[in-house]
Amino acid sequence: MSSARPHILAPFRVIGLHCDNVPVALQRLGTTYFAATSVERTFQVYNCDRLTVVAVGGHHEEPISAIATHNQLTFTAAGPTIYIWHRSKVVGILNGHERNVTQLLVFGDHLISAGEDHSLKVWDYRHSKLQEEIEFEEYFNVSAILHPDTYLNKVLVASREGALQLWNVRTKQLIYNFKNFGSPITSLQQSPAVDVIAIGLEDGRILLHNIRLDKTLFSFKQEEGAVTTISFRSDGFNQMVTGSKLGNVAVWDLDKQRLITVMRGVHHGGVFTLCFFVGEPLLFTSGGDNAIKVWIFDQSDGSARLLRSRAGHSAPPQKIRFYSTSSLILSAARDKSFRLFSTVRDQRSREFSQGKLAAQAKKLHNTREQDLKLPPITSFDACQVRQRDWDNIVSCHAGSNNAHTWRKENFVLGKHSLRSTDNKGAQPLTAVCMSACGNYAFVGSRSGWIDQFNIQSGQHRRAFRVTPSAKDPLAANHTAAIQGLAVDAMNRYLISASLDGTLKFWSFKDGSLIKSVELDAPITQIEIQRESGLLAVVCDDLILRVYDIETQVLVRRLQGHTSLITDVAFSGDARWLASASGDGHLRVWDLPSGHCIDWVKMHSPITSLSFSPRTDFLATTHVDSRGIFLWANQNYFSNIFLRPIRSDETDPDEVAMPSLSAGLEGGLDEDSSDSSSSSDDMDSEAEDKTLEMSPEEAEADADQLSAELITLSRTPRSKWRTLVNLDVIQERNKPIKAPEQPKAAPFILPTLPGVEPKFVATTEGENDDDNSSRIIDMSKLRPKTKFVLALEAAVDAESADQSVGELVKLIESMTPSNIDFEIRSLSQEDDCNEFKMVMKFILAAIRTNASFEVIESVLNVFLKVHGDVIAREASLQELAKEIRREQSQSWSRLQDLMHQNLCLISYFSNLQT
Numbered sequence: 001m002s003s004a005r006p007h008i009l010a011p012f013r014v015i016g017l018h019c020d021n022v023p024v025a026l027q028r029l030g031t032t033y034f035a036a037t038s039v040e041r042t043f044q045v046y047n048c049d050r051l052t053v054v055a056v057g058g059h060h061e062e063p064i065s066a067i068a069t070h071n072q073l074t075f076t077a078a079g080p081t082i083y084i085w086h087r088s089k090v091v092g093i094l095n096g097h098e099r100n101v102t103q104l105l106v107f108g109d110h111l112i113s114a115g116e117d118h119s120l121k122v123w124d125y126r127h128s129k130l131q132e133e134i135e136f137e138e139y140f141n142v143s144a145i146l147h148p149d150t151y152l153n154k155v156l157v158a159s160r161e162g163a164l165q166l167w168n169v170r171t172k173q174l175i176y177n178f179k180n181f182g183s184p185i186t187s188l189q190q191s192p193a194v195d196v197i198a199i200g201l202e203d204g205r206i207l208l209h210n211i212r213l214d215k216t217l218f219s220f221k222q223e224e225g226a227v228t229t230i231s232f233r234s235d236g237f238n239q240m241v242t243g244s245k246l247g248n249v250a251v252w253d254l255d256k257q258r259l260i261t262v263m264r265g266v267h268h269g270g271v272f273t274l275c276f277f278v279g280e281p282l283l284f285t286s287g288g289d290n291a292i293k294v295w296i297f298d299q300s301d302g303s304a305r306l307l308r309s310r311a312g313h314s315a316p317p318q319k320i321r322f323y324s325t326s327s328l329i330l331s332a333a334r335d336k337s338f339r340l341f342s343t344v345r346d347q348r349s350r351e352f353s354q355g356k357l358a359a360q361a362k363k364l365h366n367t368r369e370q371d372l373k374l375p376p377i378t379s380f381d382a383c384q385v386r387q388r389d390w391d392n393i394v395s396c397h398a399g400s401n402n403a404h405t406w407r408k409e410n411f412v413l414g415k416h417s418l419r420s421t422d423n424k425g426a427q428p429l430t431a432v433c434m435s436a437c438g439n440y441a442f443v444g445s446r447s448g449w450i451d452q453f454n455i456q457s458g459q460h461r462r463a464f465r466v467t468p469s470a471k472d473p474l475a476a477n478h479t480a481a482i483q484g485l486a487v488d489a490m491n492r493y494l495i496s497a498s499l500d501g502t503l504k505f506w507s508f509k510d511g512s513l514i515k516s517v518e519l520d521a522p523i524t525q526i527e528i529q530r531e532s533g534l535l536a537v538v539c540d541d542l543i544l545r546v547y548d549i550e551t552q553v554l555v556r557r558l559q560g561h562t563s564l565i566t567d568v569a570f571s572g573d574a575r576w577l578a579s580a581s582g583d584g585h586l587r588v589w590d591l592p593s594g595h596c597i598d599w600v601k602m603h604s605p606i607t608s609l610s611f612s613p614r615t616d617f618l619a620t621t622h623v624d625s626r627g628i629f630l631w632a633n634q635n636y637f638s639n640i641f642l643r644p645i646r647s648d649e650t651d652p653d654e655v656a657m658p659s660l661s662a663g664l665e666g667g668l669d670e671d672s673s674d675s676s677s678s679s680d681d682m683d684s685e686a687e688d689k690t691l692e693m694s695p696e697e698a699e700a701d702a703d704q705l706s707a708e709l710i711t712l713s714r715t716p717r718s719k720w721r722t723l724v725n726l727d728v729i730q731e732r733n734k735p736i737k738a739p740e741q742p743k744a745a746p747f748i749l750p751t752l753p754g755v756e757p758k759f760v761a762t763t764e765g766e767n768d769d770d771n772s773s774r775i776i777d778m779s780k781l782r783p784k785t786k787f788v789l790a791l792e793a794a795v796d797a798e799s800a801d802q803s804v805g806e807l808v809k810l811i812e813s814m815t816p817s818n819i820d821f822e823i824r825s826l827s828q829e830d831d832c833n834e835f836k837m838v839m840k841f842i843l844a845a846i847r848t849n850a851s852f853e854v855i856e857s858v859l860n861v862f863l864k865v866h867g868d869v870i871a872r873e874a875s876l877q878e879l880a881k882e883i884r885r886e887q888s889q890s891w892s893r894l895q896d897l898m899h900q901n902l903c904l905i906s907y908f909s910n911l912q913t
Helices: 357-363 670-675 695-700 717-724 726-732 786-796 800-813 816-824 829-848 852-872 874-911
Strands: 009-015 025-029 032-039 042-047 052-056 064-070 073-078 081-086 089-095 101-107 110-115 119-124 129-135 142-146 154-159 164-168 173-177 185-190 196-201 205-210 215-221 227-232 239-244 249-253 258-263 271-276 282-287 291-296 305-311 317-322 328-333 338-342 377-382 393-397 402-407 412-419 429-434 440-445 450-454 460-463 482-487 493-498 502-507 513-518 523-529 534-539 543-548 553-559 565-570 576-581 585-590 595-601 606-611 617-622 628-633
Touching: 025 064, 032 064, 032 282, 042 064, 042 073, 073 101, 073 110, 081 101, 101 142, 110 142, 142 185, 154 185, 185 227, 196 227, 205 227, 227 271, 239 271, 317 377, 317 617, 328 377, 377 429, 393 429, 393 440, 402 429, 402 440, 412 450, 440 482, 450 493, 493 523, 502 523, 523 565, 534 565, 543 576, 576 606, 717 726, 717 816, 717 852, 726 816, 786 800, 786 829, 800 829, 800 852, 816 852, 829 852, 829 874, 852 874
Parallel strands: 064 101, 317 606, 429 482, 482 523, 565 606
Antiparallel strands: 009 628, 025 032, 032 042, 042 052, 064 073, 073 081, 081 089, 101 110, 110 119, 119 129, 142 154, 154 164, 164 173, 185 196, 196 205, 205 215, 227 239, 239 249, 249 258, 271 282, 282 291, 291 305, 317 328, 328 338, 377 393, 393 402, 402 412, 429 440, 440 450, 450 460, 482 493, 493 502, 502 513, 523 534, 534 543, 543 553, 565 576, 576 585, 585 595, 606 617, 617 628
């Protein structure tokens, strides 16, 4: 049964996706080029000057099959439907095709579309109306359309059967049917010469054809196979470039009718877009490897060099881990690449270099750069402690018995190759890890062998082996593949897990076996949380086990998954454990209580996941996507009410996946986070039974569950940290140049107190009173603010709790600067009456035990600013002593409860074995 409970994770955005196999639509607006790229079921627009995203489209129900642009409009075809977008808003929908649309062409104020239904349609996109329709024969499958320059109302239509026709779209008449070219036509491109077009064929031929004379002027032959795209240079060089399905780009000299050079490895897959910038030696390319690039032709051999690019994985990632901060993610994929992604700016994302592979591939004829890369990474580990000194990442690769080191500082492959000393031969490595100090790397092989290496020198230090003993059958070496290695925070223990179902704790110092734990099922993965000393163990029996590293005992046993567990991740504070399974389910476990507090289903299985160090984001990868999906932790940004998953909840809630836009779409929803809430309240009559609270009850009890409990406010914690440290922040942010003083107003005009000066409005008829005195009333020059009026109401009110609560809400609604200003503006007149009111309010607020951090922050600033006044006035000193007594009593009660809980936790943890 699905429930409408609030979820911890909300969709945030996707990173690492740039383009797919759909050709990119380029256009020039002013002096800037913009590129609209299709990404699965949405699109994004890049500014080609810096390759930065300037717009992101909405979600389509089906994958995008064609894209075109005109001024501020973007046209996308998804299935049989055509969408018209203005930036990220749909402004029109065109329906008329019966099958998928494959071609789009902007034709003045009209849009031409062709699809698999053997038809060509002409649309008035400004009014979303169909104007003309041309039907083709069943054997004519449209593969390309082109409007030849100077040909009014005419388009060329090419087919996969090798036919080419010229049509008048206004009269719907076939003007001319060209001779068959003997091979499917894959590309059409207008040349700089009128009447001459370039025709790309699947057999690799490129024909320069005069359509007025129906005559082929000359032709080229591309050895790499089918021609995927064509472009002409227009900066004074008569050159043409063609793309192939192998990722190479051929450069042709049209004057000498010969091949100049072949740029190999432009993309690791087919090249689907080639477009020269008008009058510039710049070439824009896109390919099936999820990369867009800009090349500049300035090389002596006629080739180009890479000027700028944006790229992601060309295959789905296999493993990801956050690196040191919440803004960097290390990622390894099946495309043999190892990348670092930035969650903040795409410009900071880059691939780790594996050496001068391009130069090596050029020397080895018929060899691709991709073939020279290391095998795909199966596991890696990183330590940022010594990243400036030497290599700080270690990885193992599919089918290889060598582990390799990487240096994040330079984004390069390290100089060391760590080879296992396994005496059973060249067994592939299956697990690696780094020590907490960053000095050592550990590798485990398929045979169960474990080695330790010094990562600075690459020297072998020891092998972790024991001599089998008949007295202790558990004191044996692993007999199956090592599935995980981990080192604790103090470099005291090395933990190894194997498919043989054993978990072993080794001495880091001398390599001796300390303890061996035999489980009931093969172990597939382990994950460590060093700060808390917890170790999560994943087994084939679908049970998650959590061990305390210090005592080597089981502390939690988590059951619930019904499919193979693919990955686990600890939160930064070790309170939560996230686990994913092969059926697309994601569970979040609360470790202190041992309950599952969130359970969702995603559209495809998760292959890897990782919590950010601050636990503000969770990153996931999926089997059918090349991107990294970021989920926002709603509990980090706002207060949500969590409860254990009930036994009658048999189906998880399906959640929407993050999109390319950096927003919380469908995520941080006020209705879902504020009004739909629940609480873990224990029924006195039915023990261990969880009661659900209605939304109204949850909202009523959100401020304070009990008067005996110390409760925090629901405002962001950063606000009160800012208030306490406001003087430091203002000093740090002080402008270098002193601000210019504004033109002074007449000194006789009174102003209201506040951060922004406001003049006191003159009451109606005040200046018309002839009998009014000309003596200035000093009290009117300092009117009481809303804060002071609320203070008086709180102190004089009969219901202290209600009035104090109203004043607390007023303070919570004010900015830190306003609160600081109000405290500094308190008057010492009338025997420090305003000081006394503030102290009485603080005293009453402490007794309510509500909004603890708000009251403490206000008290901190008040004592810091007016401490000297309190030290002089005896009446204020008495109030200060009373406040201190109340604080001491509250803290003593809280400290006793904490000590009691710690004792109980220690007692129960020692009972488990």
